[in-house]
Each structure stands twice: as C-alpha cells, then as structure tokens.
Amino acid sequence: MYESSGCELLQDANVYQPDLLDLNSNVQAAEYWFPCFRDMIAKFAEHAEGSQSNDDHTAAERAAQYQKDSLKKMSDYHDKLKTNAGKNIKLSIRELLDLNERQLRRFGFPDTWRKQKQEENAVAIQLLQKRLQEIDTIESTSARWTELIRGVLAGNMFDWGAQAVANILANDTTFGLHAALEHIQKRPWLMDDLDSWLSRVQGKAHKCALIFVDNSGVDVVLGILPFTRELLKRGTKVLLCANTEPSLNDVTSSELNAIIESCTCHCNVLAQAWENKSLVVYGNGQRGPCLDMRNLPLKLCEAIHKYETDLLVIEGMGRALHTNLYAKFNCETLKLAVVKNKWLAQYLGGDTFSVICRYETS
Known part of the structure; x- marks a missing residue:
C-alpha cells in the first residue's frame, strides 16, 4: 500500500504554500x-x-x-x-472561497449550477467532433499543439465565477470557443513558455499526465479533451482530476465520467482509451475552486505513484493562479489560465484576459 502525507510530486511538502496572496500581510x-x-x-x-x-x-x-x-x-x-x-x-482567497462553499451547503444549496452545467455540457459534446476535425487538419506538430494550448486557454474563459466573463456570457448567448479564441491575449503572453513546451512535445512521450481540470461545458469538452486526446495519441496515460464536490460551474468527477462516456461515440481515440483505462477520472478531494496539493485523496496519490506520473497540468484561475502559480514540483509542469480579474492581472503585470502559460521542467 502506498502511503503519503501529501502529493509526492511536491518538491518539498514542508515548504509548499499554494496561495498566491495572503490578505493579512497584503x-x-x-x-x-x-x-x-x-x-x-x-x-x-x-x-x-x-x-x-x-x-x-x-x-x-x-x-x-x-x-x-x-x-x-x-x-x-x-x-x-x-x-x-x-x-x-x-x-487567502482559497480559504474565503472554501468558506463560501461551506456556507452554501449549510443553507441547503449544494450545487447551484447543476442545471446550467448539464445544459452547457450537452451543447459542447455535440461540438466536439467538429473541433477534433479542426485540430486534425493541422499537419505541423508545433502548430497543432499551439492550437490545442490556445483551445485550453479559450475554454477557460467559460467561468461563471469570474464577473468579467459572466457579463459576456449573460449578454451574448452565441459566445463560443472561437469567439473566446479571439478574446484572449495575443502572443507574447503575460507568462509565455509555449515555445519551450512545443520543443518538449517534439521529443519522447510522457509516461503519465495528471491534469487538474476546471469548468464544465466548453472548457472541459472543447478545451481539455482535445488536449488529452493528443497526449493519448502519443501513448501517454492520462489521469483527469475534477472536483470531488460541486463548486461554481466547475466540473465534478462524477460529471466528468458521464461526459467522457458521452464523448466516446464522437472520438475513437477517447473511446479506446476509456475502454482500456489509459484515460481515467479521479476526484481531487477539493470542495472549492482552488487546489491544495497537500489534500489529495489517497487513491489519487496511489495512482500518481503507480503510473510514474511525469507531467502535471494545472488549469484555471483557482488552481493555477490563486493557488500553485509559484509552487515547485518534481516533474514537468504546465500551468494554464486566463486572468479574468483586472486587479489580479495588474498585480501580475498584465491586463484582463492576459494569458498564463507557464512550463517548468521541475
């Protein structure tokens, strides 16, 4: 039995501090x-x-x-x-967001976005095959991976917890992935390690990728799943990690299982990987939209160890900005997010809808 007091991917669990900001000192x-x-x-x-x-x-x-x-x-x-x-x-922001989730549950609101998530997932699933066809027409490996990364970033725009985006989504019901691709920052990005990542994917495939996903709908279906598919095509095992409990419009692990089941009829790569378990879904043990790597479930920690995980992908503002932006890990790490808050963007040296693409070898 694998035993761990935290995630073995952390360089030093004793000094790990997930939070970007301490509201007491700032x-x-x-x-x-x-x-x-x-x-x-x-x-x-x-x-x-x-x-x-x-x-x-x-x-x-x-x-x-x-x-x-x-x-x-x-x-x-x-x-x-x-x-x-x-x-x-x-x-920290993480603690206040977690407090808000506890409060919602305390007063009988365990999943206020459930209906909207279901509707957005259904729409996105019907668009998956077309998105994969778009990706497959790109012959250049670098150009294809660039579009896949841009797709993850554009998908991350669909976050009802970010007021700047909620205003767009509420006022424009036709706003989709391609509109989001035009909305995010053009390169060079605020944090731009894309070229290093493009060089890396020209080389040997990773053994196992651990991907912490964010929002339902366009984000996970049209952003993360095409990215996941490309890793699977390289022979990489993929562990997709979603929230254990509902939070905002973030996808949960139970919802993600159902999404992939529905997507398998639209993609043979996903169908085969799902059947042979080279694509597996885990709960991340979190109840809010942030990510504390010290609190991962034992079952997930065992899988990280068993499959010799050598790539960590963290997506979204809560998981990759409010938490873990400067955290150090023992494996290659890709942190992807769109900064959808003007104050936070300026704090980091950018503006609203700036892009974070941070790739670290360890």
Missing part, C-alpha cells in the same frame, strides 16, 4: 478582495434562490439567511485584519 489585496467577496455573496444568494425556486418554497428564505450569515463572517474576518486582532492569521 493590505492592498485585502481592501480589493473583501468588497469583491461581499458582491459575490449577494450575486450567489440570488443565483442560489433561483436554482431551487421552482421546487422548494423555502429557497428565498434560505438564500437570505446564507447572504446575511456569510456577509457577517466576511466582515468579522475583515475587521480582525484591520484591527490586527488576526495578525497571526494567514488568510
């Missing part, structure tokens, strides 16, 4: 993010009520309770930081 960050969270809670309360209003007459009351209690908890945290009463507290 006053400017705290003054920006706390109002953002208060606005988010108000919007989530409205969305939570709407998600159950047709089948539960208590939804409005519970949503109001969620909003009131959550705002109080946010204010308490903020007051402690401002008065230095919490000077020994390390407070």
